[in-house]
Amino acid sequence: VPPQMGPLAASVILLVVSAVRGFPYTELAQWVDSHQEEYVEALRDWVAVESDSSNVLKRPELHRMMEMVAQKLRQMGGTVELVDVGEQELPDGSTLALPKVVTAQFGNDSNKSTVCVYGHVDVQPAKLEDGWATEPYNLTDINGNLYGRGASDNKAPVLAWIHAVQAYQALDVELPVNVKFIIEGMEETGSNGLDAMIVAQRDTFFSEVDYIIISDCGWLSRRPAITYGTRGNCYFYAEVEGPKKDLHSGVYGGAVVEPMVDLIGIMDTLISPSGKILIPGIREAVAPLSDEEWKMYQDIQFDMDNYKDKIGVSQLMYNNKVDLLAHLWRYPTVSIHGIEGAFSDPGTKTVIPAKVTAKFSIRQVPNMDPAAVKKQVTEYLHSVFAKRKSPNKLKVTMVIGAKPWLADTQHVLYEAGKAAVKRVFQMDPDLIREGGTIPVAKFQDVTGKSIVMLPIGGFDDGLHSQNEKISRYNYIEGTKLFIAYLNEVSQIT
């Protein structure tokens, strides 16, 4: 720009140049590079909020988090709403206000396509004493990795979308599509309230939406990926209740049928040592593996040894790539997360716990149905418990029931994704599925819109575990990917 021009004239020139030579990707990408530190600070502010949706005591923090998201989108000039989605019923029968869902809109040009970006800003629990090397709610930069709970899942990806829109705005480049946001705060516990909200807004907020984009996932290796399937999740509580209070195991041991022994007995009937689910009906519902699928898995770049090293195990459940990927993506599994109510602290308490609750979940795949799974699990556990002839009481509750999702990798949204990845990273993406659960199935069912999952998280980000992080590379290049993707979507005819 010639030095004698003012900023307004310079902007006009830039727009003219853009119009002539098309999409100004290089300028937008440079803007992103030069604002890296500002983006890291924005992430630090968000990570500092302990927005743990599974802990009811942290609910005020979660409400504050949603307000912060709304505030940021308002400052960018968006049309923002905080949508009340009602209350949550707790296991003890009491109720608690759900965090509001934030919706926002940028652009309202009926000649353009409209995309809706979904994300969440709640997190899994995290405590320093769980084995974190740094304070989990204090974003810490170590060698270009940004450590903190929620950094990768899903706060940085939500911010990257926000930064993408901000970059267009800062350079006065017109958004090539209308952009909507829907940001929730209950994803980690099953997106309570979102279903009803989507249904309620199907003919309003969602009516002009053409495509839904979700970036709540990660790559499989250092190669960028696009995700075309997720597993769902049915999360259960199995509570065994016996004596009216905890008992001394010396004084009462031998006289009472111990709830902990009953609970361990029934938990031991869920899955075999070799990973076979023992609950009748579960495996029968799973779609058979096609030859085509087998071939796709066979072609995916995936280093078994590297994967074992990353996890730190000498042996996986399956020792070939296809079986392993299939069991991560398209077969169900059972995980037993822990037991509430028993003695879990360090030391040697000699107690017979009176009421113990096992937490376990079953990952859902096509063609499983959460309602059927609920029935199968409940009936099975009651039947194995009945065989024990225990005087204790068993209560089985399904507290999360999230469906799986599967997309067509030939769809225009996926072609746009491949082109955007090619532009930013100069390579083709892996087409992968995701073992985790995202409320994508609900969007598909209710809105009937096409959905794409476009991850920017690294393959080793440690979601849900200690020392979660996102790298500066993924955060910044991810922002550029979103910038490029908006342009590619605008080219869909």
Next chain:
Amino acid sequence: VPPQMGPLAASVILLVVSAVRGFPYTELAQWVDSHQEEYVEALRDWVAVESDSSNVLKRPELHRMMEMVAQKLRQMGGTVELVDVGEQELPDGSTLALPKVVTAQFGNDSNKSTVCVYGHVDVQPAKLEDGWATEPYNLTDINGNLYGRGASDNKAPVLAWIHAVQAYQALDVELPVNVKFIIEGMEETGSNGLDAMIVAQRDTFFSEVDYIIISDCGWLSRRPAITYGTRGNCYFYAEVEGPKKDLHSGVYGGAVVEPMVDLIGIMDTLISPSGKILIPGIREAVAPLSDEEWKMYQDIQFDMDNYKDKIGVSQLMYNNKVDLLAHLWRYPTVSIHGIEGAFSDPGTKTVIPAKVTAKFSIRQVPNMDPAAVKKQVTEYLHSVFAKRKSPNKLKVTMVIGAKPWLADTQHVLYEAGKAAVKRVFQMDPDLIREGGTIPVAKFQDVTGKSIVMLPIGGFDDGLHSQNEKISRYNYIEGTKLFIAYLNEVSQIT
């Protein structure tokens, strides 16, 4: 006492009266009654100290507790020592100073017998959120019951012995026997350090001791009891370690052999639903039930319905009195206390825990041997684990190994106990055994002295569980029982 006399002259008269008419039980008992509030305050001070020996973070409180005990005994004019018993090795290999053991002596008359009272002032863990109705470390009087952790186990009984000696001192009644105290702070975790200390002091502190008295137990009903047997305890950690850190159960579920599933699998092989211990060799070691024993149990006053009500269960492991008492007192049992390292908080964390440690214990009875049990359990768990062909690592550790104990109910110490109970309560005591573990076996083995267990705790005191208490009645009448017992022991020829 005539009004014109001074206090000294009055005391002289009292002593002369005592000498003439013998043991002044009535005066001593009245003294106790009139000092009830002072005794409750003393208990409040002790309960306020969170002397949890199983939690290494509370060790400073435990040291403070031992100092308080020593200080009180010094103020009474006893010859007091705080005996260093060395260090404790923690599972991670580090070491920690053990609480000192307090010894004290009152009287040194070689013409009298010498009794040694054993007690402990450490407690089991307790938190309000475990389900306590009151703050566990704030002694709370509700309808004559004094609620607080350690109230009955074992702080009030130790104080009752102290008050007994104080009453003799206050009324200038000569102690009929020499009284020694040995008070420790590691009983709840297996009396670490006490063994070696007893061995070291066998020919010094213990050389002039004739009888050892332990009041770390409770009655079976509202009828006072004397205890002639205890079970020991072998406490185990079974640790299964897999991935190097916790994993997201969506992202990794199906790929890894989960440590929690392995651990539940092996814990489920310890005991059958009907209470049969499945570890080879354990049941075979147990002394057979004699006809005489059967008859004794048959004669004991024990209300099964009342016992069920107290525990709050509809059905016990055995539905007749003899089987039930036998399994509480003279058969071993397995209790699984909890799992450390898994998700034990409220909420729905979707985690695959990387390292999980089950805590379980086996109550020991004659003729089991803790060293043999350690070998049997370790070999058995490794054999069932090996069958799973898991890549995870199992480590089995026995952290407590305490032997059982059995006394002769015809011994003079027991006859003295029956006489003391008769004087204070006007009834005969039950002769019972104790399911819990007291380091009594060690005293017997090392010192060769005769031992009696003389409980004052109520049958419903809730040791080791929520809302532990001792009643004012048991605390105060128990103090009188100890006063009477010292006199009865002095009559033994």
